[in-house]
Amino acid sequence: MKYFEVEFTISPYSADAADLFASLAGEAGFETFEETETGLKGYVQQSLFDEDALRECIEDFPFEGTSIIYNVREAEDRDWNEQWEQEGFEPIVIADQLVIHDGRHLPEVDSKVQIEIDAKLAFGTGTHETTRMICTQLLKLAKGRVLDCGTGTGILSICALKLGATEAVGYDIDEWSVDNARHNAVINRVDDRFTSLLGDAKILENIDEKFDIVLANINRNILLADMPMFVSKMHEDSLLILSGFYSDDCEILIEKAHSIGLKLVSKTTDHDWACLVLKH
Template sequence: MKYFEVEFTISPLSADATDLLAALAGEAGFETFEETETGIKGYVQQNLFDEETLRSCIEDFPFEGTRIIYNVREAEDRDWNEQWEQEGFDPIIIADGKLVIHDGRHLPECKSGISIEIDAKLAFGTGTHETTRMICSQIEQYAKGARVLDCGTGTGILSIAALKYGAAEAIGYDIDEWSVDNARHNAVINRVDNHFTSLLGDASIIDTIDGDFDLIMANINRNILLSDMPRFVNKMHQGSILILSGFYTADIPLLVEKAENLGISLKSQIQDHDWACLVFRY
């Protein structure tokens, strides 16, 4: 998968300006960032880069007197997660110890609760990120006996968690072929592959799946969620649950308004730092 590396120079530089720029750049397709001495570097899939949106965000940047310039170049074609894959990650405790996520190198000390092993290929999607942890903390109360749809499945961790909590079936999809294969691989590791299907495609693939879902989960950026929510709702029935994350607390009003216009209501919300997770009921 080809990426652009975009270096942002912020003047004057501040933590608030950096955080806000990262949030706004997410609307232009950026996935991850790293801090630099003069600002941040952002990484975005070449086919998802919306430069017009990025320019608009910078032109309308709300910090008076702040100047932002950026330089786009093709990212080096290498394994960006090589160090992560080699080192792995320490066990991640979620929901007061009810759920533990770990890799094959770092086994959890406590054997109680649900344990999920993830092959450590990518940092995002293993539970290290706030959005993944928040969704995982909500799954237990809705998963038992449910038919689950996992939108943007990534490592497959949300589907695997749901199945370990008693879901009857989980179907995940992702636009990244590597993620589709990795999710399937992780399902095998956790011995839930007989109940998990991993599909390659964007949200349009939902239209090809027969039947409704009891639980739908999506950990995606705000703009994609706003675009895809009508498809999600079209696959819900009375009492279905939709769990959304991947966006900032500032985005909550937009997503709630969209959901209400589609006929689903906000049931609960949580936040971790500036990230948010919303639970809706049909």
């Protein structure tokens, strides 16, 4: 898979400006960012890069007096998670009931539910606030058939299945993620109840079944665009659990949800990030 590496210089630089720009740039196809001394370095699949959307994002950037310039080059074809894969991550304990760990760092605390994640070029280990908030909701809500939109490592599907869901279907635009999610389902012994598909939300047109819970940990703009498709796969009383966006984005997402027949059940925050639970 070929990527572009895009260097952004933000002037004057501030952490708030960088965080907001990273959130907005998802509309141009960016998957991840690294902080630099003068701004950000972003990575985007060449086939998904929308430079017109990027220019529009920069022109409409709401921080008055902030200049953003960028330089695009082809990224080195390498394993972007190589160092992380070698180092792994410390076990993550959620509500004293769930522990997420890698194969190198085994948990020292007892837990009713343990999830092992072996991340290979895929997002989702439980280290991010958005993943932790959805897992916390699943401790209370996991049941029935689950749809996992943008499955990444498969962590949310695996969590749901270990907490009481009967079946999970995940999809992702990244072929590495699709394979990695299947791998993680195997090592967590839930592969007989998990299906991982390659594609975006349009793939849902090929799925006839309805789901009891729909999960989406994706940036705001994709959520706004895909929410009607999510609702088409929900029945009455199904739940939609959303994260991947900032607290400031809640109002526009809730407004969109209300317009398509969803009502707000709960809202939680962790630092600047938010999670919404909505009901059909």
